Amino acid sequence: MIYLDNQASTPCDPRVLEAMAPFWQRLYGNPHSIEHGRGQVLAGRVEEARGQLAQAIGADPREVVFTSGATEANNLAIKGAALFAQRHAKSKGRGNGPARCKILTFASEHKCVLESVKATVAWGFDPVILPVKTDGLIDWQAFEAALDDSVMLVSVMAVNNETGVIQPIADIAEKVHAVGAKLHCDAAQALGKIPLDVALLDVDLMSLSAHKAYGPMGIGALYVRRRPRMRLEPLVSGGNQERGLRSGTLPLPLVVGFGVAAQLAAEEQATDAERIKAWQDACLDRIAQSPALMQINGSLTQRVAHNLNISFLNLDRDAMLRAWCSFAVSSGSACSAADVEPSYVLTNMGLSPAQAAASLRISFGRQTQQSEVDHLLALLASPAMERA
Numbered sequence: 001m002i003y004l005d006n007q008a009s010t011p012c013d014p015r016v017l018e019a020m021a022p023f024w025q026r027l028y029g030n031p032h033s034i035e036h037g038r039g040q041v042l043a044g045r046v047e048e049a050r051g052q053l054a055q056a057i058g059a060d061p062r063e064v065v066f067t068s069g070a071t072e073a074n075n076l077a078i079k080g081a082a083l084f085a086q087r088h089a090k091s092k093g094r095g096n097g098p099a100r101c102k103i104l105t106f107a108s109e110h111k112c113v114l115e116s117v118k119a120t121v122a123w124g125f126d127p128v129i130l131p132v133k134t135d136g137l138i139d140w141q142a143f144e145a146a147l148d149d150s151v152m153l154v155s156v157m158a159v160n161n162e163t164g165v166i167q168p169i170a171d172i173a174e175k176v177h178a179v180g181a182k183l184h185c186d187a188a189q190a191l192g193k194i195p196l197d198v199a200l201l202d203v204d205l206m207s208l209s210a211h212k213a214y215g216p217m218g219i220g221a222l223y224v225r226r227r228p229r230m231r232l233e234p235l236v237s238g239g240n241q242e243r244g245l246r247s248g249t250l251p252l253p254l255v256v257g258f259g260v261a262a263q264l265a266a267e268e269q270a271t272d273a274e275r276i277k278a279w280q281d282a283c284l285d286r287i288a289q290s291p292a293l294m295q296i297n298g299s300l301t302q303r304v305a306h307n308l309n310i311s312f313l314n315l316d317r318d319a320m321l322r323a324w325c326s327f328a329v330s331s332g333s334a335c336s337a338a339d340v341e342p343s344y345v346l347t348n349m350g351l352s353p354a355q356a357a358a359s360l361r362i363s364f365g366r367q368t369q370q371s372e373v374d375h376l377l378a379l380l381a382s383p384a385m386e387r388a
């Protein structure tokens with residue numbers, strides 16, 4: 001099985017595993033038990049990891065809140081901002097609803113962002129799901145038309161998990177801040193893939209996930225800007241860990257692993273991207289030369305090197321799945337082949353449900369080998385891609 005599903009999850013880097021090992025084996029204990037020496041050592045190691053992560057994204061360590069993953073970070077960012085605004089904003093003639101009542105997001109966002117935005121209805125907000133264009137980039141006209149001083153928060157992903165399309169976060173930030181709103185960015189797919197600096201991007205909140213960047217599963221983080229201060233209401237109550245924003249004992253081995261993974265992501269992003277871009281280019285060449293009808297989904301210029309999203313225009317879904325059975329690639333659906341729910345990311349970019357169902361996401365990783373790419377190139381040129 002050739003693993004080309006790195007946008008679903010990346011393997012742990014061996015250097016990350018090595019850094020975590022002592023904390024599973026010998027250095028047990030609670031990093032919050034700072035009344036004894038062991039606890040203090042562990043607390044120091046947590047702060048070291050927080051520093052590594054902060055440095056990787058150009059943040060202050062005090063701006064990093066560890067969570068269980070990007071799903072939780074996105075929930076905390078969106079629901080936490082909405083709850084805080086609802087509790088603290090003075091109402092302006094809208095009953096008890098917040099003065100800035102709109103939360104904007106886009107149709108190609110991850111489910112956990114879309115569902116979190118929709119959930120804010122409960123606190124008096126109007127969720128607005130804006131369209132993306134056929135190339136997967138945001139519809140700038142619709143965005144500007146929706147943006148005014150009734151907007152509290154905008155949530156846009158840095159890199160799309162299905163198409164690898166990169167949104168222009170810094171340009172979006174300028175517009176969002178011009179109307180006094182805040183910007184949240186789901187950067188789960190961006191860490192290690194593109195340069196990521198919170199000051200350059202000018203975001204107020206940014207979500208990360210370790211297992212999308214060669215770190216362990218079960219940990220992520222939310223960047224929460226200090227200047228100007230981004231205020232959130234916590235969603236989890238308890239012992240007030242993480243500055244009261246996320247109670248619960250920190251999973252020390254995972255924290256340590258995430259710190260190392262983030263450091264490696266920053267250090268190796270450029271060299272990883274250069275190597276992987278050559279593979280993407282080789283695949284695009286092969287697809288262009290193929291007599292079979294294949295369509296690449298998503299912008300070719302605003303895209304990470306790690307992703308190819310292909311629609312097979314003369315294969316049905318079953319033929320496509322048979323041809324690709326020795327590759328671990330994503331077919332955009334968690335359901336069985338008989339009960340297909342086509343990707344909403346692709347249908348919202350204008351693909352028909354049948355086209356979306358006959359599409360695959362191929363995602364390369366740091367551990368991908370040239371020999372594996374050679375198998376991929378051979379398949380792309382094979383008659384199996386042409387069968388009607």
Ligand SMILES: *Cc1c(COP(=O)(O)O)cnc(C)c1O
Pocket residue numbers: 007068069070071072110112157159160161186188189208209210211212219220
């Ligand atoms: C994977 C992913 C998430 C969810 O992250 P978890 O850490 O698995 O909860 C959110 N957003 C995007 C864009 C992702 O790719």
